[in-house]
Amino acid sequence: MGAGATDMGAGGTAVRHAARRAAGALLGRRSRLRWVHLVLGGALLMPYWLLATVVLGTLDPRKDSLVQILLYFAALGASLPMAAVTALVPTVRALEGAAARALCAPRRAAEVVTGPARSWAARRRTAAWFVLHLLFGGIVSGMTLAGAPFAVMLVLRPAGTEELWRFWEERGVPGWLPGPVLGTALLALIIGTSAGLGALLARWAPVLLGPTPEERLADAERRAAVLAQRNRLARELHDSVGHALSAVGIQASAAARVLRSDPEFAAEALAAIEETARGAVAELDAVLGLLREEDGDAAGPAGPTLAGLDDLLRQLARTGLMVDAEVAPRLDRLPAALSREAYRIVQEGLTNVLRHAGPAGPAPARLRVAPAGGRLEIELTNPLGRLRAGRPGGGRGLRGIGERAAALRGGCEAGPSDDGTTWRLAVWLPVGGER
Numbered sequence: 405m406g407a408g409a410t411d412m413g414a415g416g417t418a419v420r421h422a423a424r425r426a427a428g429a430l431l432g433r434r435s436r437l438r439w440v441h442l443v444l445g446g447a448l449l450m451p452y453w454l455l456a457t458v459v460l461g462t463l464d465p466r467k468d469s470l471v472q473i474l475l476y477f478a479a480l481g482a483s484l485p486m487a488a489v490t491a492l493v494p495t496v497r498a499l500e501g502a503a504a505r506a507l508c509a510p511r512r513a514a515e516v517v518t519g520p521a522r523s524w525a526a527r528r529r530t531a532a533w534f535v536l537h538l539l540f541g542g543i544v545s546g547m548t549l550a551g552a553p554f555a556v557m558l559v560l561r562p563a564g565t566e567e568l569w570r571f572w573e574e575r576g577v578p579g580w581l582p583g584p585v586l587g588t589a590l591l592a593l594i595i596g597t598s599a600g601l602g603a604l605l606a607r608w609a610p611v612l613l614g615p616t617p618e619e620r621l622a623d624a625e626r627r628a629a630v631l632a633q634r635n636r637l638a639r640e641l642h643d644s645v646g647h648a649l650s651a652v653g654i655q656a657s658a659a660a661r662v663l664r665s666d667p668e669f670a671a672e673a674l675a676a677i678e679e680t681a682r683g684a685v686a687e688l689d690a691v692l693g694l695l696r697e698e699d700g701d702a703a704g705p706a707g708p709t710l711a712g713l714d715d716l717l718r719q720l721a722r723t724g725l726m727v728d729a730e731v732a733p734r735l736d737r738l739p740a741a742l743s744r745e746a747y748r749i750v751q752e753g754l755t756n757v758l759r760h761a762g763p764a765g766p767a768p769a770r771l772r773v774a775p776a777g778g779r780l781e782i783e784l785t786n787p788l789g790r791l792r793a794g795r796p797g798g799g800r801g802l803r804g805i806g807e808r809a810a811a812l813r814g815g816c817e818a819g820p821s822d823d824g825t826t827w828r829l830a831v832w833l834p835v836g837g838e839r
Contacts, residue, residue: 437506438602443548444503445541452483453542480542484535491534492527494520500533501613507606515610517619525616533612540601547594555594558587636811639748639804640707641688648684650758651723652677676722683719709743710735710773716751725758725769732774742833745808746773746780749816752801753784753829775835779814782831788820802829809833 456479461472490496498520505513521527615623659673687707708716713735717727735743750773757769769786802818809816814833821828 434507434509435599435602438606439544439548439598441503441507441537441605442541442544442598442602445537445539446543446545447541449483449487449538449542449545452486452538453479455486456480456482480539484539487538488531488535491531494522494527496534497521497526497530497613500530500537504533504605504609504613507602508609509606512606512610515614517613517615523616523618525618529612529616533608536605536608536612540605544594544598544601547597551590551594555587555590558590559584560587635807639807645684645688648680648687650755651680651719655680655723673722676719680719707744708747709740710738710747710750711743713747713750713773716747716754720754720758723758725754727754728768728770730770730772730774735773735775738775738780738835742780742812742835745812746782746831746833749782749805749808749831750784752805753782756801757784757786778835780833780835782829782833784829785821785826788825788827805829805831 457476460475460479460482491500498518501516501518505516505518507513508516517526521530655673655677659670659677663670710731713729713731717729720727738746750771754769754771769784772781772783774781805818806816809831812833814831816829816831818827818829820826
């Protein structure tokens with residue numbers, strides 16, 4: 405008994421939920437918006453229909469009533485091609501797309517484009533949507549304007565309609581039955597037609613007003629370009645600011661240790677901190693300046709090149725990092741983009757040596773930068789035994805080096821040597837490589 409009552413209660417709840425969903429689908433807020441959208445479509449149809457009616461009316465000079473009715477329907481068919489032609493105007497897609505978003509659920513509304521049609525494929529799809537909007541709108545508007553008042557009259561039985569009710573009573577139909585039943589059925593037909601046609605438009609909106617394959621491809625390319633630019637900016641910030649902070653941290657630590665015992669060295673370290681910080685601010689301004697540019701910089705952000713390698717080595721020497729550098733002459737003749745990327749790679753490699761220095765200080769490092777066989781080779785080695793473990797969250801430096809090399813169609817290798825005594829970073833960049 406209890407189980408049966410529970411099942412009956414659950415069944416009643418399910419029925420009530422289904423009834424609420426059905427009522428929401430027919431009379432909910434989105435259904436009302438769809439009805440308004442359809443009525444507007446009927447209003448947009450009127451100029452085309454009136455023009456077609458005037459033109460086709462000349463075919464019936466006697467104004468026969470049956471022929472006139474047929475001409476009205478023919479005018480509806482003739483008005484739709486005219487509407488399709490006007491929908492080829494690019495701005496129609498923007499207007500229809502903005503209005504159609506109210507028809508769809510939020511997830512599907514995001515797929516509707518609100519910009520002008522920029523290709524003939526988009527214009528043709530917009531024309532198809534516009535014809536459907538006007539056709540469905542004409543149907544719903546006609547039913548609403550003509551059917552709704554008639555249905556109300558049937559339900560309320562106003563004065564002056566006695567002959568109509570007498571007609572039904574003479575045929576054995578109760579006088580109370582035809583009006584309320586027929587009126588309610590007609591209202592339900594109008595509401596159901598509006599809800600059904602509105603749901604069809606909502607289903608077709610993302611298909612006909614959504615982006616074309618060409619637009620999707622162009623949008624993907626724009627996103628890829630933006631992502632690539634963001635990655636380049638992230639690498640620039642990581643390498644320039646990360647190098648400066650590492651150098652400043654070591655110099656400040658050294659100055660603090662000898663502040664009382666060797667004031668002259670401490671003053672020199674503080675001067676080096678000031679110079680490093682000033683250079684970092686200048687590079688930061690150059691990188692952040694790219695964010696204010698509207699059109700971006702496809703060639704990559706400006707910055708130091710291999711011509712400034714001596715200054716970098718001199719700055720690192722103040723932190724205690726001694727570098728045995730073998731740098732080929734005439735590197736200033738390399739392409740500017742290649743020279744900038746090579747400088748950043750060298751800077752990041754040396755900064756990693758500085759970051760991972762053990763308590764005894766940075767280990768001596770060997771650096772070789774030289775062109776060979778149509779490509780620029782960079783090799784950096786340093787003793788492995790004196791390195792300390794990397795900081796948590798690290799690892800972006802080597803990944804950034806790999807991304808820089810790949811962008812120039814080069815490559816890189818990093819890892820301990822076979823005997824485990826040194827860490828080696830090798831990068832090769834084609835001299836003719838492009839970003």
